[in-house]
Amino acid sequence: MARKHIAGVAVVTVALALTGCSASNNSASGGEPSGDITVLTNRTDLVDTTFKDYKKAFEKKYPKVNVKFEAITDYEGEVTTRLSTGDYGDVLGIPASVTPSQLPQFFEPLGDTSDMKKKYRFLNDKSYDGKQYGLPTFGNANGILYNKRIWKEAGVTDLPKTPDEFIADLKLIKEKTDAIPYYTNYKDGWPLGSWQGQQGFSGDTGVVTDRDKSDAPWSKGSEQYITDALLFDVVKDKLSEDDPTTTAWEGSKALIGSGKAATAVLGSWAISQFQQAAKDAGADPADIGYMPFPYQKDGEFHSAIGGDFNNAININSKNKVAARAWVDWFTNDSGFAQSQGAIPAQVDAPNPSTLQDFTDAKVKLVELDKAANPSLDSDIYNKAQIDLFGNVYRQKLVDIARGAADGDMNSYFSQLNKEWADARTKVKS
Template sequence: MRLKKFVAIGTAVVLSLSMVACSSKKNDNSKNTPTTKEENEGAGTEEETPEVSDDETLSYANIVLGESYTDISTTIKFYNNRTDMNQSDYAGKKWEEYVAEFNKMYPNIKVDIDADTTYADSALLRLQSGDFGDIMMIPEVDKKDLSKYFVSYGDLATMESEVRFASDMAYDDQVYGVAYMGTARGIVYNKAVFEAAGITELPKTPEEFTAALTAIKEKTDAIPLYTNYAAGWTMSAWDDYISGTATGDATFKNQKLLHMSNPFENKADGTGAYAVYKVLYDAVANGLTEDDYSTTDWEGSKGMLNRGEIGCMVLGSWAYPQMQQAGDNPDDIGYMSFPITIDGKQYASSGPDYRLGINKNSSEDNQKAAMVFVKWLTEESGLSYDQDGVPIAADDDNFPELYSAFEGIELVSDDPAVKGEEDLLNALNADSDLMVSAGGNTKVQQIIEHAANKTMTFDEIMAEWNAKWTAAQESNSVEVNQ
């Protein structure tokens, strides 16, 4: 399918999917702890920075693929989390295949793939040690520290004309990260299970979703909602729904949340952060999830969903192709929006997956080669399309067929923080220990634990979170809007 147009509202990127038309699946263009000052001082990143000659400023926009830097002969290392793309049984396109295609254009730039099964835990340590090669998927660090580790791709205005989500890794008008793909936030589900349960319309509110899960439990043998509690990192996915999806507001996460009084309180209209997390609490409390949350198996869950042993899982659109490839029933895999409706309309948060950063301390040739490879991944490789992701190149409107399920739903990308508050969310997260949209696995796991063990009501949990957020605002002298 091809999305007709990216609609900009303010500085937000909002996609209107009301005019989508499906096409064949072809690419026409063939979450960690913020660093502290002390940690950075001991990270070993104060080496002399390679300089690019004055007459040849390295920038993403100036690179012409197939023409720029064709004389470079070097090997670069790409540190990333996609270990599945290295495995022999991976049904999709493997890293080695992408690199082979890249080498048709740049035969003298070799790319070593360093994929890490513990990336979420190890990336920040590798960053601080400087041992992350030439390109890495950027972990959560303070925006002001980006220039300590990474090369600038160019100024923000220029990069916004080149790639989507450019502001996500921007600081002081410079962009330090380019996403390897974008995602929408929704729910991956098994169509056959929903049909067997008699669900004829996809749920659009929390109440309808709970009713659908109940029907699955009563009429099928499938686990209605699989939490993936034990994996840990999967829990942080729930944070991704509290902004655009739950509010329809592109300014919520990076601007309003910082100054909001009691952001986790009940809005009593089925919207907001309260409504998102309550979906999970109610599902567990009502026995609509797996019997023992502590024994969930992330890798095994993919095949279970494919076989119809699971009804649905709350994960970004990146999970959709993995579920399709996990068994013999790819056509049974569907993707739907999260069940929240705001004044009669549905929204879905959209944003970058990991952003690719280029090592500031790499050699000049390796910096050039790395930026060429990043631009090739963005414009020529088809990687984002192959992963059913939102395309990154700003002029690429070739969206995977997956997004036809979002017809009439607006995908909302978060606006950046206002100048001077780029790192305030990190500070509030650290001081509150809630880590909203920053790898907040523990707090979401605790929702499941309390719901299953009946040790705290949901309102008690939200009251505790509000108290922590308020205390963090006070310790950071944040002006709170009542």
């Protein structure tokens, strides 16, 4: 299973803010690491291989600790449900469903964010009231994964600089190759959240605050409009798979790797996985490229970078010292970020070779500003029941575009604006 990078909070059906959990006396700092710890992970593809090597190396350094992994396929859904029970391992990746204000209920503070920023980046997502509750496993850039060979066969030699150019390029792929121009991964759903991950493509690092101040984020010219209108047009113009209800995430890797499909909006975490899929399919891993979102400001591309899953300590853990030792070791010593071709969390670490395409295109990497009220964005879209980083509202967008649901793009955007404005009023009051 791949990491589903979500730089925000999804709408969930279980109530997380039940009763706050109280911390035990076993602080995460001080003392010698010892005892058994359970580490929850979404990486079902690595738990029996790479993670076994990590266990061996960690236990060599801390011989009194025994690490057990629990790999979960439906990580987001299952772990979100387990949070209310207190039974969610000792170390885990923080589910996207947890809002910033809920972090102290479920996780042990790791230190002051201001101090930790001297050593680590990508901390804003899991910080609350000056305290840090998670350390990112690595960081991602955001953009579009594509098969260079197919794009070249279609006659496309320059990166698209506008949404219209992107659509035109996909049409050339449909006309001149046998590849599916764009693959939505509609059925699995979560990859559609990668479209929201593109926020910041205009270079506006305050895009989240801008959205939270607006009663109509889906207005022409806004990032939200540009992003969702592009997805709508891709599907409306029949540039995606014939039946999106039959897509398959694992299968999409082989499709794009082999050139049977050409393009997908995904975080940079996906590059190494698709390169491996190309190799497994007997194709050239170098065929897998990564382009920025088709939009320029002042002649420059931009890509927002942010943390992937953040490792955290269960506030109910009986072995917090050992759990903290694992979090620190995984972040600093495991080499996990490098193995995934991702951006390391350490501020002084170099960017990975997987982002060479971005380097060549002179893409400016930006970190989005931390909002004055870090919970406001999620409070609004949860109240509006618009899962910006999930799949439901974009699946409906795709359904409308392909004629499987009533309405059109403008009517749907008007509906979303109304729901957003109503939610803003309720949240503010």
